[in-house]
Amino acid sequence: MRGARAVHACVLAGMLAQIGCTAxxxxxxxxxxxxxxxxxxxxxxxxxxxxxxxxRKYRIRWRTSKPVVMGDLFSVETVLTGxxxxxxxxxxxxxxxxxxxxxxxxxxxxxxxxxxxATPDTCTHPEGRYRMDGMKFHMPGEWTVTFEVDGPAxxxxxxxxxxx
Amino acid sequence: xxxxxxxxxxxxxxxGAAGCRPEGWSAEELRLIRxxxxxxxxxxxxxNGVADxxxxxxxxxxxxxxxxxxxxxxxxxxxxxxxxxxxxxxQRVADLGRGAGTRNVPTVLGAAWGTWFFWDxxxxxxWAQATGPLLNxxxxxxxxxxxxxxxxxxxxAPMEALFGPLSGPAxxxxxxxxxxxxxxxxxxxxxxxPPSTRFDRYVAALPAGGLFSPEEERGLRLFIGDAQxxxxxxxxxLSDRSFHTLGLPLPPTGQPDPGRxxxxxxxxxxxxxxxxxxxDGAPGPQGCPELRYLDPSFPDWPAAFKTPSLxxxxxxxPYMHDGSMASLTEVLLFYNRLPGRAEIGHRELTLQPLRFxxxxxxxxxxxxxxxxxxx
Numbered sequence: 001m002r003g004a005r006a007v008h009a010c011v012l013a014g015m016l017a018q019i020g021c022t023a024x025x026x027x028x029x030x031x032x033x034x035x036x037x038x039x040x041x042x043x044x045x046x047x048x049x050x051x052x053x054x055x056r057k058y059r060i061r062w063r064t065s066k067p068v069v070m071g072d073l074f075s076v077e078t079v080l081t082g083x084x085x086x087x088x089x090x091x092x093x094x095x096x097x098x099x100x101x102x103x104x105x106x107x108x109x110x111x112x113x114x115x116x117x118a119t120p121d122t123c124t125h126p127e128g129r130y131r132m133d134g135m136k137f138h139m140p141g142e143w144t145v146t147f148e149v150d151g152p153a154x155x156x157x158x159x160x161x162x163x164x
Numbered sequence: 165x166x167x168x169x170x171x172x173x174x175x176x177x178x179x180g181a182a183g184c185r186p187e188g189w190s191a192e193e194l195r196l197i198r199x200x201x202x203x204x205x206x207x208x209x210x211x212n213g214v215a216d217x218x219x220x221x222x223x224x225x226x227x228x229x230x231x232x233x234x235x236x237x238x239x240x241x242x243x244x245x246x247x248x249x250x251x252x253x254x255q256r257v258a259d260l261g262r263g264a265g266t267r268n269v270p271t272v273l274g275a276a277w278g279t280w281f282f283w284d285x286x287x288x289x290x291w292a293q294a295t296g297p298l299l300n301x302x303x304x305x306x307x308x309x310x311x312x313x314x315x316x317x318x319x320x321a322p323m324e325a326l327f328g329p330l331s332g333p334a335x336x337x338x339x340x341x342x343x344x345x346x347x348x349x350x351x352x353x354x355x356x357x358p359p360s361t362r363f364d365r366y367v368a369a370l371p372a373g374g375l376f377s378p379e380e381e382r383g384l385r386l387f388i389g390d391a392q393x394x395x396x397x398x399x400x401x402l403s404d405r406s407f408h409t410l411g412l413p414l415p416p417t418g419q420p421d422p423g424r425x426x427x428x429x430x431x432x433x434x435x436x437x438x439x440x441x442x443x444d445g446a447p448g449p450q451g452c453p454e455l456r457y458l459d460p461s462f463p464d465w466p467a468a469f470k471t472p473s474l475x476x477x478x479x480x481x482p483y484m485h486d487g488s489m490a491s492l493t494e495v496l497l498f499y500n501r502l503p504g505r506a507e508i509g510h511r512e513l514t515l516q517p518l519r520f521x522x523x524x525x526x527x528x529x530x531x532x533x534x535x536x537x538x539x
Binding site: 070071073102103104106107108109110111133136138139140141 | 394456
């Protein structure tokens, strides 16, 4: 309910200015409910939000590394767990973002932190922690943040909406 | 203006649900307005070790007005960046008799707050930018060796006091002198903040009013609301520091200006960029995140140009990257109609004709003039 109210407020603010509003987390539905949310979730500044991937293979907790300032670089930190709640240390999480109403994405090429690597081919992410560097929102408005996940349960993806 | 019914409904909903007072500002509007003022201190210039030294700024001020750094001995930075004209020249494009430029002379006021420099962002620091006009055949038309010779003849002692012994006194590494001249010029530019304005006093006094006329207040409301100027002209500099395509008419040459599409490529190979050997602090590739993550092939870069600051905008005519619009009135009429189309690239999708009535355009212009520099 809190999240829904925040999103509603953002929609109203968006009519006026489309700037400077971030919504709260919508908690994922309990196991067994029909389809999990893939959107409508926004990352509040540096606060953790939670997502369930589209096919329910993974849970993602994510946040921005610092309060997002338009035109400034930031990182997205994620914690990846399997459906059983156990951290996924050997996976990959690639984060991207687009502005669907503008028809474009970011003007940067973000890079995934490789994790802890014994060799370049044997990297792990202790405690299931991943990071995407080089994110930048260069315009206010609605950004769709996508998480492409690879892990032991296969590929899956999730989306969140971030209003700047 | 005559807003479409949906917009009217939206505003009414907003007023009702968000608790706006029609005669005042909502909490969200206040938050938005306050994001535009005051101007914070400038960010550091990590690749310029003398950026904030008063001695460097003083030396930069001398060099800024020294025509000795030009091929004809008559052109200084101040020739085009005239202090009496808000550091612009009032011309559509500069013409120093060596072939006219293709872009309008931007002000240097507030340069220290920038991320990318030039209209196309082909420099990633103010000091790297300052080397560009020195070498440009249409501007100073000099070269690194001549810059070095001028430094040795006129500025050797103060430059060595700042930078240590010149490693190439015989002129074998003249680029070093060019970079150092750029760095003292940046130090000087860092003493030139964006103009303080009546708008700043208005924001500081909020929620009390009184400093704006009803027309100016209405202009501000349109600026952050229906006109959506704030989509790009945001933050304390009234610029998002990014690049956008407006779809202006082709230049007289008929050749589209590639804008950011070329600037993003150029900055990556600029020898004076953050990764270059002349950058202080040896940041290396990992220490230059803007360059590291820059996407030169971003599809919206063609014909995109940097969003200019609106601080002091009333003093920087003519407007647009090509100087093609003589007045703020003309600029607002352009946004009102959005004629033509982008010859290359594509116009921002959210950029739609305002279709305002004259009174609303006048209100917007009145608001923009609250950004005039105050003494």
